[in-house]
Amino acid sequence: MSNPKTILKLDVSARGKASVSRQLADDLVARLLEADPQARVLTRDLSTGLPFIDEAWIGANFTDPAERTPEQKLKLALSDTLVNELRSADILVIGLPVYNFGVPATLKAWIDLVARARETFRYTENGPVGLLDGRKAYVVFASGGTAIGSDIDFASGYLRHMLGFVGITDVSFIAADQMMMDADAKREAARAAIEDLAGRAA
Incomplete structure (x- = not known):
């Protein structure tokens, strides 16, 4: 019998329960669980803050693991936890x-770590x-005025590149972009995309 799949959900928005990206990510995870009830969900809330890398962290990271001091291991x-x-x-x-x-900034800090x-x-x-091939990523993109894939969108392309850099090349974006224009329509379109993607994942 195969091991159950693990879903890692990253919450990023500082808006808490009012966040559209959080709400839609929750909807997506719920649909994925309907398709695979045995899957386990691990949630990491980045909005509470992560430390930025500094000189000591870089020094520890570039030290041979067998030669790291207790202080470097602690740093x-x-x-290590986030990587695992x-x-x-x-x-x-x-x-x-x-x-x-x-x-x-908290997502950038996670990427750096x-x-x-x-x-x-x-x-x-x-x-x-990249060493993390074989994984699937879903990104719920929410914005007030930035259209996904536009000349002023410096988020989606960067994140796709960084995921690919570590080997995660199977990436699907679900957009609730330009919410200031027509929030209800954008949210419904995103929910329809979630239904479609989750249905194909079943």
Whole structure:
């Protein structure tokens, strides 16, 4: 009997329960669970804050694991936890609110903590290769005025690139963009997209 799948859900928005990206990500996870009731869900709320990498973190990360001091291991402990969460996931669901045309600082901090050479990617003579292939990612993109894929959208392309950088190339975006224009219509379109994607995942 195969092991149940793990869904890792990243909540990013600082708006809490009022967040459209959180609500739609919850809807998506609920539909994925309907399709696979045995799947387990692991939630990481990034809105509570993550530390930014600093000189000590970089020094610890580039020290051979066998030679790291207890202080260096402690410095990398949270990063190790986040990397292990990502490794354990078969499906990644990210609720992505657009802040000032880009990703929120907490999501960028998460990316900096999980994009680690020898852990989630490796360097080869042909360039970097991601180590987390075989996973599926869904990104729920919510914005007030930024159209997904537009010239002022610096969030979706960046996130797709970074996921691909660590090997996650099967990425689907669900957009509730430009909510200031027609929030109800945008939300319903996103919910319809969730139904469609979840149905195909069943």
